[in-house]
Amino acid sequence: MLQNIKEYIYNLEAETLKGFGPSKHLRSVFKLLRQNSNAFSKKNINKVYKNADNQHIEKNLKINIDKLNLNNIETNNTCNLNCPMCDTLSSRRKKINMELSNFEKVIIEAKKINSKDRNIVSLHSVGEPMVSPQFEKYLEIIAKHKFKLSLSTNGLLIERKINILKKYSHIIDEIRFSIDGATKETYELMRFPAKHEKLIHNLEIFTKENKNNKYFKNVKMCTVICKSTLPELALHYEVYGKYFPLNNMYFTVLNSLAPTDKFFKKDSVLGKHVILNNPCSAIFGNGHHVMANGDISPCSRDYHGEIIVGNILKENFKDIVNNNKSVDLRKEQLKGINRKGLVCETCYIINPKIVTLLSFYIKAIRINHIYNNASIAKTQKKFEQFFNLFEDKFATVDEYENLFDFKNVPTLNY
Ligand SMILES: C[S@@+](CC[C@H](N)C(=O)[O-])C[C@H]1O[C@@H](n2cnc3c(N)ncnc32)[C@H](O)[C@@H]1O
Numbered sequence: 001m002l003q004n005i006k007e008y009i010y011n012l013e014a015e016t017l018k019g020f021g022p023s024k025h026l027r028s029v030f031k032l033l034r035q036n037s038n039a040f041s042k043k044n045i046n047k048v049y050k051n052a053d054n055q056h057i058e059k060n061l062k063i064n065i066d067k068l069n070l071n072n073i074e075t076n077n078t079c080n081l082n083c084p085m086c087d088t089l090s091s092r093r094k095k096i097n098m099e100l101s102n103f104e105k106v107i108i109e110a111k112k113i114n115s116k117d118r119n120i121v122s123l124h125s126v127g128e129p130m131v132s133p134q135f136e137k138y139l140e141i142i143a144k145h146k147f148k149l150s151l152s153t154n155g156l157l158i159e160r161k162i163n164i165l166k167k168y169s170h171i172i173d174e175i176r177f178s179i180d181g182a183t184k185e186t187y188e189l190m191r192f193p194a195k196h197e198k199l200i201h202n203l204e205i206f207t208k209e210n211k212n213n214k215y216f217k218n219v220k221m222c223t224v225i226c227k228s229t230l231p232e233l234a235l236h237y238e239v240y241g242k243y244f245p246l247n248n249m250y251f252t253v254l255n256s257l258a259p260t261d262k263f264f265k266k267d268s269v270l271g272k273h274v275i276l277n278n279p280c281s282a283i284f285g286n287g288h289h290v291m292a293n294g295d296i297s298p299c300s301r302d303y304h305g306e307i308i309v310g311n312i313l314k315e316n317f318k319d320i321v322n323n324n325k326s327v328d329l330r331k332e333q334l335k336g337i338n339r340k341g342l343v344c345e346t347c348y349i350i351n352p353k354i355v356t357l358l359s360f361y362i363k364a365i366r367i368n369h370i371y372n373n374a375s376i377a378k379t380q381k382k383f384e385q386f387f388n389l390f391e392d393k394f395a396t397v398d399e400y401e402n403l404f405d406f407k408n409v410p411t412l413n414y
């Protein structure tokens with residue numbers, strides 16, 4: 001509830017400052033309220049820099065089952081696209097839709113396992129949830145069991161499915177549109193074989209139907225940063241800013257989520273900081289993925305089902321996550337090796353410390369863009385400064401601090 005009120009105020013604030021809000025007069029009120037605090041003070045930047053160093057993954061051989069979370073259910077591993085960074089088509093797992101009775105069993109299990117405040121499921125691992133002909137039926141089951149949905153979508157089927165989404169808007173906690181590329185050329189490369197015009201058409205329909213957040217309050221956009229999208233990151237604010245509140249537009253770095261690391265090797269930014277994903281937060285984590293046939297894998301990148309540890313339709317989920325196969329995966333990881341010949345061998349990430357520093361810095365860029373009406377060119381320059389600085393080295397705290405040369409950027413918990 002409190003979170004909803006906060007989100008509402010931030011949205012109102014961001015929209016007002018951008019001039020779309022209900023009252024332009026609120027602009028000065030918001031600015032006044034914020035001007036005494038600065039989240040991007042030297043002290044805070046130092047703290048973030050120091051904390052980035054302190055991240056660690058608990059490396060226990062057994063998961064604490066009291067903290068288990070069953071929230072990733074792959075209803076279908078089919079997709080209307082084949083984005084090169086994801087490459088669903090190369091998955092060798094049989095393409096299926098989860099049977100409805102099995103989906104209900106999984107939701108009932110999730111109800112038993114998850115704490116009351118974690119009654120949310122997402123419907124993808126590899127695949128586009130709205131492609132499934134049973135999409136509406138899954139939503140009906142989620143609603144029947146008073147669960148909520150966090151939907152990640154490429155957004156291209158909105159026109160066809162908008163009535164279903166509206167009908168079940170009461171259970172849709174958030175909708176996240178995955179959109180990479182602010183120009184037609186980059187978008188169509190990243191989201192192959194989608195057409196940019198079709199995306200815009202769908203976004204127009206969604207925005208019109210959802211006027212004043214009538215159905216969906218929490219609408220986000222997520223963009224992957226890679227060599228192809230980097231030159232136009234700031235442009236995303238301009239092109240998509242009329243469909244999404246700017247404070248709900250997120251950037252994440254490309255990882256090697258795909259059957260091979262081919263695209264990642266070619267297109268990853270910050271190449272010097274690419275490391276083998278070990279220890280892996282999925283293997284040591286509290287959430288596992290339920291695949292469309294009920295198989296359980298710790299990993300969302302398990303395209304061929306190579307590290308399946310059990311099947312939720314035949315075994316108890318709590319037993320699966322700590323069975324011999326699961327523990328063996330963790331034991332191997334503790335030796336600092338990732339299984340040869342399997343998906344883990346080519347699983348790379350960018351040093352999480354840098355990713356933390358980048359996320360914090362992007363908040364400042366976005367707020368500066370909103371508050372100070374920074375132009376797209378200037379905003380883009382600020383994005384690039386980070387990547388230039390970290391290109392060859394790990395920047396010092398002073399160098400990192402120098403990036404934040406924004407004027408009067410106030411605190412916002414965006
Ligand atoms: C695999 S998709 C499935 C849901 C839906 N089809 C979509 O595109 O949102 C889930 C998320 O993973 C992201 N993703 C795919 N490949 C990625 C990669 N190599 N690195 C980082 N994120 C990736 C997508 O952009 C999307 O936001």
Ligand code: SF4
Nearest residue numbers: 079082083086127154
């Ligand atoms: S990122 Fe989403 S839309 Fe693109 S291929 Fe993967 S599952 Fe499909």
